[in-house]
Amino acid sequence: MKREETLNGLRQSPKVDVCVIGGGINGISVFRELALQGLNVLLVEKHDYCSGASSALSRMVHGGLRYLENGEFKLVQESLVERDRLLRNAPHYVAPLPTTVPVFDIISGLGNGIVRFLGLSRRPSRRGAIAIKAGLSIYDFLTRKRATMPRHQFRGRRATLAKWPALHPGIKSSATYFDAWVSHPERLGIELLQDGLSDKFGAAALNYAQLRRMEDGQYRVEDQIGGASVAVEPALIINATGGWIDIANQSLFSPDARSVPLMGGTKGSHLIIDNNTLREALADHMIYYENKDGRICILFPYLGKVLVGSTDIRVDDPETVRCEADERDYILQSLAFVLPEITIRREDIVFQFAGVRPLPASTDSFTGRIPRDHFCTVVEPRDGGPPVLCMIGGKWTTFRSFGEMAADMALERLGRRRHVSTTDRPIGGGRAFPANAPAWLASVATKSGISGARMAELFSRYGTDSEAVAGFIAAAPDQAMPHAGYSMRELQFLIRDESVEHLDDLLLRRTTLAVSGELSLDMMNAVLELLAQEKHWTSAQRAGERDRFLTLLTGRHGVDHDTLSARNEPRSTQCDTTAKSG
Numbered sequence: 001m002k003r004e005e006t007l008n009g010l011r012q013s014p015k016v017d018v019c020v021i022g023g024g025i026n027g028i029s030v031f032r033e034l035a036l037q038g039l040n041v042l043l044v045e046k047h048d049y050c051s052g053a054s055s056a057l058s059r060m061v062h063g064g065l066r067y068l069e070n071g072e073f074k075l076v077q078e079s080l081v082e083r084d085r086l087l088r089n090a091p092h093y094v095a096p097l098p099t100t101v102p103v104f105d106i107i108s109g110l111g112n113g114i115v116r117f118l119g120l121s122r123r124p125s126r127r128g129a130i131a132i133k134a135g136l137s138i139y140d141f142l143t144r145k146r147a148t149m150p151r152h153q154f155r156g157r158r159a160t161l162a163k164w165p166a167l168h169p170g171i172k173s174s175a176t177y178f179d180a181w182v183s184h185p186e187r188l189g190i191e192l193l194q195d196g197l198s199d200k201f202g203a204a205a206l207n208y209a210q211l212r213r214m215e216d217g218q219y220r221v222e223d224q225i226g227g228a229s230v231a232v233e234p235a236l237i238i239n240a241t242g243g244w245i246d247i248a249n250q251s252l253f254s255p256d257a258r259s260v261p262l263m264g265g266t267k268g269s270h271l272i273i274d275n276n277t278l279r280e281a282l283a284d285h286m287i288y289y290e291n292k293d294g295r296i297c298i299l300f301p302y303l304g305k306v307l308v309g310s311t312d313i314r315v316d317d318p319e320t321v322r323c324e325a326d327e328r329d330y331i332l333q334s335l336a337f338v339l340p341e342i343t344i345r346r347e348d349i350v351f352q353f354a355g356v357r358p359l360p361a362s363t364d365s366f367t368g369r370i371p372r373d374h375f376c377t378v379v380e381p382r383d384g385g386p387p388v389l390c391m392i393g394g395k396w397t398t399f400r401s402f403g404e405m406a407a408d409m410a411l412e413r414l415g416r417r418r419h420v421s422t423t424d425r426p427i428g429g430g431r432a433f434p435a436n437a438p439a440w441l442a443s444v445a446t447k448s449g450i451s452g453a454r455m456a457e458l459f460s461r462y463g464t465d466s467e468a469v470a471g472f473i474a475a476a477p478d479q480a481m482p483h484a485g486y487s488m489r490e491l492q493f494l495i496r497d498e499s500v501e502h503l504d505d506l507l508l509r510r511t512t513l514a515v516s517g518e519l520s521l522d523m524m525n526a527v528l529e530l531l532a533q534e535k536h537w538t539s540a541q542r543a544g545e546r547d548r549f550l551t552l553l554t555g556r557h558g559v560d561h562d563t564l565s566a567r568n569e570p571r572s573t574q575c576d577t578t579a580k581s582g
Contacts, residue, residue: 006204010230016042019234021211024054026394027240028189029403032196035203036420043205048505050189053242056355057396061094062179068135075373077142079397083180084148092429092463093188097181099286103129103173132175149178166281166339186509191428208501239390242358243318253381264361269323270309272351274517278306278342291334303516318356322556350517352558360393374402376409429463448474469493482522495534503549520567
């Protein structure tokens with residue numbers, strides 16, 4: 001994943017089988033699929049990997065219970081299969097999530113569900129116990145052969161309030177079923193990328209780069225870090241830019257080409273809340289509830305905090321999306337409705353984020369009616385350039401099957417065959433995942449000289465890849481950082497091994513420091529100094545990077561300089577920075 005090596009390789013051999021544009025979870029997935037088949041494939045991402053919608057998901061890995069109302073049974077079944085595969089293939093990041101639905105009525109929602117199932121547009125209404133029971137029974141039926149999760153169960157009002165006393169007292173009952181959640185979605189994306197690069201079949205990837213169509217009809221990759229421009233000759237282009245698909249297509253075709261809009265995305269915003277009373281009230285469950293207007297909302301424990309969301313608003317420009325004040329107010333109002341006795345203060349919100357769901361173009365007035373399924377369509381340029389395969393729609397849970405679908409279409413176009421299946425292929429730190437984690441950790445800790453507590457922390461972040469991280473940490477003198485859970489050597493490993501180019505790559509995506517509300521001003525400054533040393537930045541570059549990150553953090557995530565400063569702590573020596581002697 002060395003930048004200059006990739007650019008030099010393109011200079012020497014500009015011909016590639018496939019150029020994938022878009023380094024979100026779907027683009028990385030199809031890149032991995034094609035790379036594993038031995039194709040010469042190039043991935044180009046204009047920002048950082050998994051920095052758009054792929055970093056703004058609800059952190060759920062789910063079948064899509066509410067999609068049953070739209071009659072999307074095939075999508076739900078596919079999602080449940082892929083959910084169970086992720087539980088097996090990425091056990092270091094994906095785990096079961098008990099989910100409880102508060103029920104306020106008995107029979108309401110039946111008529112609404114029927115007309116929606118028939119394809120008639122109608123706004124949501126409350127879903128009663130019968131409608132919820134029907135949906136969960138279908139959920140159980142679709143997973144009956146695998147039985148990965150327990151079957152759903154209902155509780156009466158008394159039993160529900162005994163377990164969740166803070167819930168709205170007007171509930172009639174509750175239903176509990178199991179889905180899953182993902183702790184580090186951006187890191188999982190990086191591991192998928194590394195899997196595609198690891199086999200050395202000619203695959204290459206660049207973040208902070210763009211594919212441009214020149215006036216003569218040729219294509220060039222423009223590097224936004226070093227400023228280089230390199231010719232590239234793809235036989236096929238895959239447009240996996242999600243909400244940016246129509247915008248990207250405009251730059252891939254001749255100026256006189258016209259195409260029908262393919263995308264019609266909606267924005268979903270979420271809050272991360274630090275409130276012990278709220279977290280304890282959830283009893284380690286996700287609460288999957290309806291707001292007063294019938295819109296589905298979620299809240300569940302996430303990295304010691306609580307994640308709550310989301311909204312569903314049409315957007316025209318995916319580049320500028322952020323969680324607006326009215327969305328924040330809506331989410332807090334929904335929270336006050338389902339848990340009326342719990343007060344959330346503005347300062348309890350430690351992070352906020354928003355992303356664009358890559359939905360197909362639709363004229364439906366109700367965004368909940370827009371299909372969540374995925375498909376591919378091929379656009380043939382009029383001037384004889386390479387065809388462009390566009391990946392439309394998709395949800396995070398189904399990234400593997402969507403990537404497989406797009407890859408199979410690309411292979412057929414190119415007259416190539418599939419040799420490797422990713423169905424049961426472990427991802428990154430999910431490889432050789434130990435059945436006895438304590439014994440594995442003790443063995444690696446002894447071998448590397450890292451303390452048991454430090455090793456357990458690394459394992460929670462990287463799975464079995466933590467062995468390589470621990471080895472790197474132990475190979476040279478280490479230093480503590482202002483955040484007790486990280487050390488200099490661990491961050492150096494990420495910078496050198498995972499294509500880190502900017503401060504936000506490290507603090508927003510390679511680590512969870514920002515999203516978990518644990519980033520302080522001292523830690524930000526210390527990481528900036530470390531990154532500046534690794535990148536050999538001048539004082540001006542260092543200052544510019546600091547301003548860039550603070551602007552991004554304030555504008556997109558609601559975290560300003562004063563908030564970071566208030567989190568400053570004395571330098572801790574808790575992080576084990578010793579290496580084995582000899």
